[in-house]
Amino acid sequence: MTSKSALTIPALSWIAPVVAIGFYFVASAMGFGSRFVPGGAMTALAVLLVPVLFGTVFAAVHHADVIAHRTGEPYGTLVLTSAVTIIEVALIASVMLADADGSPTLARDTVFAVVMIVCNGLVGLCILVGGLRHREQSFRVQGASAYLAVLMVLSTLTLVLPNYTQETQGAVYSDYQLAFAGGITLLLYVAFLYHQTFRHQEDFLALHKAKPDATHDVAPPRVVAIAVLLLVLALVAVVLLSKKFAAVVEFGRIAVGAPPAITGLVVALVILLPEGIAAVQAARQDKLQKSINLALGSSLATIGLTFPAVAVVALYLGKPLLLGLNMVDTALLTLTVLISTLTFGTGRTNVLFGFVHLVVFVTYLFFTYKP
DSSP states (O other): OOOHHHSSOOHHHHHHHHHHHHHHHHHHHHOOSSSSOTTHHHHHHHHHHHHHHHHHHHHHHHHHHHHHHHHHHHHHHHHHHHHHHHHHHHHHHHHHHTTTTOOOTEEEEHHHHHHHHIIIIIHHHHHHHHHHSSOOOEEOOOHHHHHHHHHHHHHHIIGGGOOOOOOOSSSSHHHHHHHHHHHHHHHHHHHHHHHIIIIIIGSSOOOSSOOGGGGGGOOOOOHHHHHHHHHHHHHHHHHHHHHHHHHHHHHHHHHHHHTTTTHHHHHHHHHHHHHHHHHHHHHHOOHHHHHHHHHHHHHHHIIIIIIHHHHHHHHTTTOOOOOOOOOOHHHHHHHHHHHHHHSSSSSEEEEHHHHHHHHHHHHHHHHHHHO
């Protein structure tokens, strides 16, 4: 029997996205665009931006949860992952189109930031929170191994291999190499989705059924349809406001003398909040498999969808695309892959593994600020 809560849509879950869209147009009309100049109304808008943005993020999490409970795993986790990644592609492409030089490092910095945030920050937090609450948690090794195998190949093709090709100078692909890498990356990601959703769907399901929870009854189709529309609206609002949030962060970055990569890192954190909150909530509820699906699936989607799309934009517009990581970032990426292999190699986790991933994440943050 479906509870009354599953038949209704909480007011804040639809008010927040609508207010966010309205805030975006009002702020734009008042001159709050790609640059932030403090003082008067602009400062007031910057202060209001934070609760509006985060309220919209929480609304997106709610709607994604409604959809996930209707579709079941692993389709439920794919909903939020795919939606956020598509919006992320649109954000990167719009910046490339608006920037005269095409922002050649934007795609690389964004993809690398997402991988580090997800595979170390989010994974570490989920394992730590779940371990503190449930001591040890279990998951399917087969699914985690599939995620890691694909992640290793995608990361190498997009972030490491460009440093070692001979046809061009520097950390870039030639046009033919870029087209090949983009195509083979997309093909591998599609093959993974086929593996996850059809051939071996059981590898990504929880080992045991979750306990019944009256607060998470399956919503009827009408409510789910509305949730889908509101999820899209909320995600679009998050990205639109992220541009203005980035302007405020950029102002603060310049004021404190931080490197340019900090702006992209902060914006990436905001865009990943819907997935992050959902993943941590799942870990607290002893649903670590769902957390892994969200976290590792997000990193694969970021590379598997973002890189091919950005490659097409770069080739079509004839704009440069700097891809190869420097030595420090390459070392951190290699370390992330190695410890992830150990973390997900036994089928059980505890707080120590979570703490190890968080140490690597903090190290990444430190060297991003002090390269």
